Amino acid sequence: MLSPDDQELLDAATALIRQRYAVGRHHIAAALRTQSGRIVTGLHLDTYVGRASVCAEAVAVGQAMAQIGAADPITAIVSVRHPRPTEQNQNIQVVAPCGICREMLRDFAPDSRVLLADEGGALKSYNPSELLPLKYHRKP
Template sequence: MSALPAEDDALLQAATDLIRRRYAVGRHHIAAALRTRSGKIVTGLHLDTYVGRASVCAEAVAVGQAMADGAGAADPITAIISVRHPRPTEANQSIQVVAPCGICREMLRDFAPDARVILNVDGALASYGTADLLPLKYHRQP
């Protein structure tokens, strides 16, 4: 993967450190880290459940924690990255940067509309705006 700017590398490291510490088969396999404009880094851990609809993505956990800690209009989310820990049966045991799911893309457009999302595109890390990942977003009628 390509080199990241230092501030984005810190996000990658935070997410990687979290998933290395907390990975558990059938419970936690994705971690996310985000940064707010003030430079605060917040992490989130995927919560897998036996009833899939009750599972919560790492990105949503991180955004919720950031909001609880005061992120918002005065200190918006500026960047986010997610990583996946491989299952023990997989040949490649390296932690990889992964893209947010469709629901998380929708949530990021709502809560972090100007954020950059760092992705692995053909083996190189690149960042995209949330609007690039979810064009023509649904909006409620007033």
């Protein structure tokens, strides 16, 4: 059972991808919540040259840093994927952040909760350190 706050976050990401989904352009949306309760969203930017693509989580975190700054830390984030028109299952589903985004979340939201679906489809939250253990750290 999702908390009302987590449901609101999931609803924000889902609404964004429903509104902005475009084949070959945008298929993932993310929504994050800050400590003050503010919700910030981000949209995946797909490019023809894959290395130039930008993940929805990175867009959302960048938006939060630009609009709010680090004084209002990120407390939770969720990402959802819109299926392609050719897929049988047309339900928007929660997806896990990629490895690069896991690294970014450890840097910019280390105390946050990442909402993920377990094998049964139930949403659970994980700390970024659980998703990326033994992170590389620069020595001072």
